Amino acid sequence: MSDDASATVLLVDDEAALVSLYEAYLGDRYEVETATDGEEALSVADDSVDVALLDRRMPGMNGEEVLRELRAAEIDCRVAMLTAVEPTVDIVDMPFDDYRVKPVDESELIGLVDVLIERASYDERSQEFFALASKKAALEIAGETSTDAYATLCDDIEAVRSELDDHLDAVGAEAAFSDVA
Template sequence: MAPTESSPTVLIVDDETDLTTLYAAWLESEYDVVTATSGAEALATLDGGIDVALLDRRMPETSGDEVLAEIRRRDIGAQVAMLTAVEPDANITEMQFDDYVTKPVERQEVHATVEVLLERRTYDRHSRRFFSLASKKAALESANEHDTDEYDEIVDRMGEIRDEMDDTLETLTAKQAFTQLDAGIGVETDR
């Protein structure tokens, strides 16, 4: 399948040109792909047309962490995965990425990451935040960093979001029940 005008746009940022070329080749049959080989180049291409960004963390001059911060500051709305050889540690807890993938990666993993991030774009704010935290939790667990205060904080924040989501569902269910009850009463009185 070739990308169309309505195909999602994926930004790939890595200072290793061979990797940006490889990832682009893997994705360009399904997506519009934009590549950048530096953080500065990535910042110059950022606009509201980017749906997913795959960022390397360790780049000279402008890091992927800085590009991520700028994406969030500009409120571009892109889903962002850190696609990097940098093993996660407790300092990732405050980063506002949506997924964390450690290199080396296979074609299927890159495709799956993009697909998951595109699907998450349709989720509400609470669900997106929950999955971002779940990605951080999984990244820390894979790096054996789960006995830290930062890890515990992520688990606590996930619990808080889960509680908020449960409260919202209960409220919506109650409203739906009252709406159906009102509709049923209305039908009865019309007879």
């Protein structure tokens, strides 16, 4: 993952005007690649991409298919679904890092990219925790909290949180006694 100054963001949306707007928002801070359909996105995506912002509903190859192809190709980038599609429990199994419902303003978009770049420096379990928490928040905002999938998601979050807490406790104990040995 690149540092902020040289991070590359891939914007994928079938609305060319929206791609241009988002590019204007981000262009002064990041290298920006754009695509207006899924096939073009996959032709542009490579290991130089740090963050991909994907529209979920596009003609041809949709954002979910692009997401799965990015993951299958093992392109190590953080992915946010940036879409007008309200989330439902179908997002629980999607391998993204964050989910935002359009419209988003400039500060929200920059903040999202900044957070995703920061998360890239986290270990795998911490990244998983934040991805799960993002799904939970999206479902709560959409009022999708009375399903088995939501309950399972909450259980998964607690399991990862517990594992992270145990790891932090162990690291803290090691650090506390490192001078004694």
